[in-house]
Amino acid sequence: MSIAGELARFVTGTSVDDLPPLALERARMAIASTIASAAMGVDIVSSRIIRELAKERGGAAEATLWFDGGALPVADAARVNAVMSDAAASDDSDLRSIAHIGTIVSTTAIAMAERTGAGGRDVLAAMVLGYEIAGRIDEALTPGRGERGFHGSISTIFGGAVAAGTLLELTPGQMTQAIALAATSIGGLMVAANTSVAREYHAGLSAMLGIHAALAANKGYVAEEHVLEMPRGFFSAYGGDHLPDVTKDFGTSWDITTDMAVKLVPGGHPHHAAAEAAATAAIAGDIDPSDVASIVLSSAKYRTLPGPKHPTDLIGVAHSPAYFIAAAIADRGYGWVHASPEKVADPVIARLIDKITVDPNPPPYPDRFPHHHGATVTITLEDGRQFSDHVDFPRGSAPRGIEWADVDAKYRRLVPLSGLVPEKVEASLEVVHGFDTVKAASELTRLLR
Secondary structure (H helix, E strand, O other): OOHHHHHHHHHHOOOHHHOOHHHHHHHHHHHHHHHHHHHHHOOOHHHHHHHHHHHHHOOOOOEEOOOOOOEEOHHHHHHHHHHHHHHOOOOEEEOOOOEOHHHHHHHHHHHHHHHHOOOHHHHHHHHHHHHHHHHHHHHHHOOHHHHOOEOOHHHHHHHHHHHHHHHOOOOHHHHHHHHHHHHOOOOOEHHHHHHOOHHHHHHHHHHHHHHHHHHHHHOOOOOOOOOOOOOOOHHHHHOOOOHHHHHOOOOOOOHHHHOEEEOOOOOOHHHHHHHHHHHHHHHHOOOOHHHEEEEEEEOOOOOOOOOOOOOOOHHHHHOOHHHHHHHHHHHOOOOHHHHOHHHHOOHHHHHHHOOEEEOOOOOOOOOOOOOOOOEEEEEEEOOOOEEEEEEOOOOOEOOOOOOHHHHHHHHHHHHHHHOOOHHHHHHHHHHHHOHHHOOOOHHHHOOOO
C-alpha cells in the first residue's frame, strides 16, 4: 500500500471517540489561538489585499470571513482567515520545525464545517487528524525541507486536506487521493517567508489548496497515489527521510498533544525561550539597561544571529532573536506590546541589541530535530557581575504544558483589536471552550462579525 493510502486508512478508520480528551482540548486551544492571531492581523496590508481580492471574485456564501461579516466559497474563506492569522506572527507552531499547522487545520475545518453543517466535536476530530498527518509528514521532512529552502506550507497543506476531507466524510480511496493531490499542489520558499509577507501568502495557499484537494477527491479526481514515496516524488524532491516513521505507531500518541505550541508573545517561536531566559535573568539581577556591558546568547540553534539585527517592522521583529532578547531585558519581559512601532523604535532596546553576541561553542542538538529551541542568556554588567538563565521550552508549549489561563489572556488581549465588541469577545471565547458541544460551527462564526 502507498504511504498516502496507509495515512488515509488510518484517518478514515479513526472516530472522535478514539481520540483522547487532551487532543480535543488542544484543538480547542488552537482555535482560540488562531482567532486571536487573526484579530491581530485583520488590518495588516497583506490580509486586506487577500480579503479584497477574494470578495471581488465572490461566489457562493458557504463560510464566514472572520471580523468582516461577509461569506464566500469555503476555500476562499479559509484562505482569507488563514492569511490573517499568519500575518500577525502570533499563531501556533509545531516545535519540530515551526510549521503553523494549527492555523491551517483551524481555518479549514471551521470553514468546511460551515459548508457541511458539522458540529463542534466533529470539527475538533478533523483538526486532530489533520494535525497528525501534517505533523508526521513534516517530521519526515525535518531538517531536509529547510535545508533545501522550502517553507512549512509544504507540509501544512496536508492538515487542511485531511481536516476538510474528514468533514466531507471521504472514503479511504478518496482520502488517499486528497493526500496525493495535496502533495503535488503546494510550493513556498523559506527565504521569502523569512523576509517578507510571503509567509502569510503561503499559509493562505496551504488552506485553500488543501480544501481544493479534498473537494476534488470527493468528486472522484484521481492522482498518483504513490507520489509521496516514489523516485522524484514528494519526499525525494523536498528532502524527506525516515519514511517508515510516517506510518508507524498510529494512535499511540498525538502530535497536537506532544509538539504543538501556542504563541503567548508575538514573533518566531524559536526565539521565545531566549526572550524568557533574558527576562528572568534581568529580573534576578534587578538590571538597569544602562549598566549592561555584554549579553551572550547560547543555543544549539544559533551559530550567528539570524534575521535583521535592528528590525523596523513586524516581519523583522518576528525573525530577530536580538530584538527579543534586548526587549526582554529592557522591559523585564516580552509581550504583545513589543510588536508595536514604538517599541521597535525604542533607543534603549536598540543599544542593548548592539551588546548581544552568540556563544561560539553552543551545546549540540540532542537529536535530528532542533525542536527544543532552548536558550541560555547571560548578562554581564559593567561592574563584572553576571546573571544567567536557561529555558528549554517556551511557555505555551506542549512539553511544558499549555494552560487555558494563558490562552484566554491572549484571546482577551488580541481579539478586541478586530473591533469586536466586548460582549462578543467573551461570548465567542465561551463557545470555543465548549466547542465539543456546539451543534454547528456557525454558533462561533456568527460571533466573529
